[in-house]
Each structure stands twice: as structure tokens, then as C-alpha cells.
Amino acid sequence: MQWFKNKRKQIAKALPENSALILGSLPEYFRQPDVPFPYRQDSDFYYLTGYTEPHCLFILKKGQSRSSSCSILCVLEKDSIKELWDGERYGPKKAKDIFLMDKADSINNLDEVLKKNLKGISTIFYNSINPQFDKKVRKMKLKIKSARDFLAPFRRIKDETEIDFIKQAVKVSVYAHKKVAQALKSGINERTLHGVFLKSIMEKGSVREGYHSIVASGSNAITLHYTKNNSLCKKGELLLLDAGGEMNHYTADITRVYPVSGRFSKTQKILYEKLLSLQKNLIKEVRPHTSLKDLNKKMIEGITHLLLEMNILKGPFKEHLKKKSSLTYCPHSVGHLLGMDVHDPPFSRSEESVLQPGMVLTIEPGLYISKKDLRAPKSLLGTGLRIEDDVLVTEKGPLVLTKSAPKEVEEVEELCCS
Ligand code: GLY
Ligand code: MN
Ligand code: MN
16 A cells, blocks of 8 residues: 555645645446446546545645645445445545545545635646536535646556556466467357456456457457457458456556467468568657657558558559558557556647656557458458557667567467467
């Protein structure tokens, strides 16, 4: 819990005088009045508290002097009947002691807590994600700024502990990717493979996947956020697996492409190797001061070259760049920051998107050829490819955290046949 306390100290330092940061926990969603969906704490909330129960609110108050900060956590009260059904709660006393807060109170006393603790405060940095608290907070009639925007620059830079958590998430995810590749065969349902992934990450200590896994065989891989995961894998097709497990609230985000029959066809191999070569070149560009915008530009140029080499596009390179022809075949960007959320706090403006040491980002060029494409060879229609690694920005150059996930053609084929 000391780690969270240190983070609070760092954030308190950055808060302006006479301001407060107010975070509501993510609301619980119910399928039926007594049947909640699985709960996961809001990432900003967890980042500063470590608290995983729902229906609570956190205040970090900054007074007039540099050192005068105060942390207050309002939580669910102890309730023996509720706890009998839903499990033990910390309650305010334990919440204060275990989570090293300056103060804790019952969430039922929120009105009084706000009134008492926001005296003299002029601005609040607030996330209004929980409508249950909104009325009470807004009633205070203080100037409101976005807590998400305030915290994003801190969350974008990972310290050693966070990098270690991402490495743990990568480790379980690579293990699970390998299990899926080994289970892959003609006739197996994508959903069964999704099950293999979930079983494998959980076997290694992960509580959940960090985002809904994309288990997409054949032309399903063209749907960028395909989540139905319910088709049979067919001989000769490729399986695109975009899946990452979560460890300590940090996630991996890995995409690999596996041939259903264990071997890439000749044309699949040519296309895959070209994309892989581009992906490796893009990774080499990951260093401090490079911007995501530049990386994106390089990806677009690379994809355009590739499409010309494959004779899918014809004509002058520059004209295709001007026409943005590559967008038809790769409509997404080169990658995104990664951490507690799979799309970790994004840069607010593209001109600010400059990489710094401690950032972790994905590099994930893809190629998606529609079944109706008029320019590509017939054998590639309905093909979706993406290769995605998680890369730590360091002064010494890119550190590929996911390097243990096979991606060379020979390695992938060997894995699928093992
Ligand atoms: N898994 C979602 C993404 O790669 O952005
Ligand atoms: Mn990604
Ligand atoms: Mn992904």
C-alpha cells in the first residue's frame, strides 16, 4: 500500500494550492437487481488508492502550503447481512489503516464529508463517472476540471513497479497465446480457443483478460474489434489472436497470427513477412522524442510500399500517399499507450504525442483485405493480419517486452505444430 501512498504524494505535489482531486469509483452494473456484472475498479481510482470495492469516493485535498495534503476515502459501511451474501467489506476503519489514508468515512456521510473537507477549496479535479455521487459533488458549486486529464501525464510514465506488472501480464499472456496456437486445428471453434486463452491466463494467476479477446479466424480478422468469437476455424485460414491477460490491474496487448493448418500458404507467407519486416522497422523507431504522429506516418508509408510491392496498388507512391490509399487496408493507427487500460491515457493532442522514457506503447501495423477487394490476388481476399508487440521506451532504445511471443514464420509454424 506504500506504493499507492507514494503516488498520492507525487500527485498532491502537483495539485495547485486550495484544490482537490475527487474520484468516484466506477459504478456497478447489474444484469438483474441482485446479479451484478463482474466488477473492476476504475483505473484512476485504483492508481491512487489500491481500493477494489465499488461505491466509494476518494478525495485528495491540497491546502495552502506545499506540504498540506490530506487523503480521504469514503467507503461502504460494514454490513453483516450484505457481507453474508457478497463477501467481506473493509469498512471505514480498516480502509483507513490498511490503505494508509489520512481519513476514512462511510460513503453514507458523503454530504458532510464534502462540506467539511472542501472548505476553502476553489477548484476540483473531478471524474464524473459515477452518477450516484454527481449531484452531491456538483452541489458544492466549485470550479470543475477533468481529473482524467490531470492524471493522464502521470499515468503515461510507468515506474519500475508498473513495468514489472506489465511484464507479469505479458508473461501470462505469452503462455496463453502459445496454448491457443497449440490447440488450434481445423474445425475448432474460436470460442473454444478463447476458453483456452482464459483458462491459461487464470492458471498463471491472472484475474481477467485486459480487454475482450479477439479470436478471429479467416475473414473475421477484417473486423478490427471482432468479439463474436464463434466461427469454426477452417483449413488454410489464418487465426488472428489479439489477447492479453491482466496482472495487478495492468494488462498486456498482444496480437499474433497463426495458420490453422500449421503452415502459412505461399502468398500468406509473403504478405506476413512483409508486414513483419515493417513492424520490426517501426519498433526500431521507438525512442524518446519520437512522436506517435511520426511513427504513424512511417507506418502509412510502409503499408503503401507493401501494397505496391504486392501489386495491390499500382501507380506512383506519392499519389497513393496523397490519396491515403493505405487507409482502405489499414484504417487504424500504429499503436497506443498501454498500462492499466489497454488504451492507456491517450495523448490529448497529436502534437503532444511525444514519447518519453517509461512509456509503454504497442506497435501494431495491420493489413486487412476485404472479400470484395478488386485489386488483391484472389487467394488473399478476406485476409486480416496484425502483428502487435508491447514496447518500453528507454534512453537506450526500444525494449520489446513481448519478445518471447513467437512471430518469425518458422517459429510460429513450429509452435502451431507442437
Ligand atoms: N486489443 C485492442 C488493440 O490492440 O488496440
Ligand atoms: Mn493494441
Ligand atoms: Mn491488441
